[in-house]
Amino acid sequence: ETGVTQTPRHLVMGMTNKKSLKCEQHLGHNAMYWYKQSAKKPLELMFVYSLEERVENNSVPSRFSPECPNSSHLFLHLHTLQPEDSALYLCASSHSRAGSTDTQYFGPGTRLTVL
């Protein structure tokens, strides 16, 4: 595997379910990101981790819970979601978060549908 991988690619869940999204980067990067992509809206930054420490939480509802056990893996735990949470969830990584000059590399995303 190379680059940034995400599993599952598609997920359908009910509002009472609990599920997790997984992201893995094989680039040796130190920073990882979760974004939400809704149709015809700019990407919304949700969380940023740098060296496994959360450094950004953009007022995301508590029904989204991130976890970064090491610099290569990032999870997004989901519970009691709402239909408006249906979107494409993208994971990205960069060498460091020291500056915005770092290029972010994106995974293919998880298409989430909440029924």
Place this chain on the structure above:
Amino acid sequence: AQSVTQPDIHITVSEGASLELRCNYSYGATPYLFWYVQSPGQGLQLLLKYFSGDTLVQGIKGFEAEFKRSQSSFNLRKPSVHWSDAAEYFCAVGALYKLSFGAGTTVTVRA
């Protein structure tokens, strides 16, 4: 805070014709600017980036972009479009560790 505007939601272009996608940004200091492309079912792929220096930046797949500080613009161009260029294109401005994206422009290529 920085922001990005992509004025064109959807552009249709004939194969072989030229393409220009507009991007305007708002940021108080010297911006770091990026163009990404997203093919259907895929994540975002970096086309090119501008940090400093030459204001005309070359990227992958034959794309280039020009930074114009006076117009706060970073427009993307390609001289001759291929059918495989049909995708969604995102402009982004970077400050600190944060990338702010535009809403994207969808490009349709007709034969």
